[in-house]
């Protein structure tokens with residue numbers, strides 16, 4: 001397990017960040033999480049694109065994309081972990097605590113590489129249980145910042161209530177996404193997922209699955225739907241870099257579809273796995 005700190009690679013437990021790092025004091029930092037599957041990093045360029053968009057939205061100085069990419073690959077290679085997760089965090093640097101941006105911003109770039117625990121087999125054979133919760137996050141859920149308190153509190157509430165994850169519902173009753181995943185429902189032959197707005201994160205896995213579905217002739221509607229429509233769906237799945245494709249078979253105590261993981265979850269998962277294993281894939 002290794003860390004990268006402003007150009008230097010070191011054992012993870014030796015990496016130290018100053019107490020006045022703005023990421024630590026204000027959540028003033030962007031992040032990404034890239035996964036390696038079977039020793040191959042997946043969709044690195046898409047993650048770098050999103051990181052650039054987050055940094056732009058936060059008015060950070062532009063990213064040295066080549067340097068970040070090189071660090072990701074070096075860290076992954078040096079760690080030698082087949083199923084690895086690379087966490088990347090870029091803060092607005094270290095400065096005496098003050099809300100205003102520091103006069104000169106020197107971003108602090110931090111990465112860690114660790115094994116990603118395997119998906120518990122019962123999550124795939126039985127599906128997971130979820131609860132719905134009012135979305136209490138801020139208004140820019142489309143960028144990936146480390147201000148994750150609403151996500152953290154909601155995940156813990158789900159676990160404390162015996163479920164595995166929480167699904168955020170907007171004030172208009174719209175189903176948005178999970179605490180660290182996007183959400184799709186299947187009704188009949190069609191899939192539905194929330195459109196790309198400031199209310200959800202534009203997931204890389206979501207985008208990859210949309211592409212696959214177009215290729216395979218599966219219709220996906222990017223539209224708003226409510227909790228009632230989700231509960232009445234044939235299948236519900238969560239998607240994400242770590243989540244991959246996770247079937248949800250119980251929501252707020254209601255059984256979804258026939259109460260078992262459905263065929264679409266299995267197909268999406270298999271397609272995603274095949275793409276991740278493809279040396280010519282993203």
Ligand code: PLP
Pocket residue numbers: 033177178179180181182200201202203204205206239240241242
């Ligand atoms: N939505 C939220 C709130 C997330 O935190 C994540 C991933 O961390 C996702 C969706 C899925 O995004 P991706 O597929 O890029 O991992």
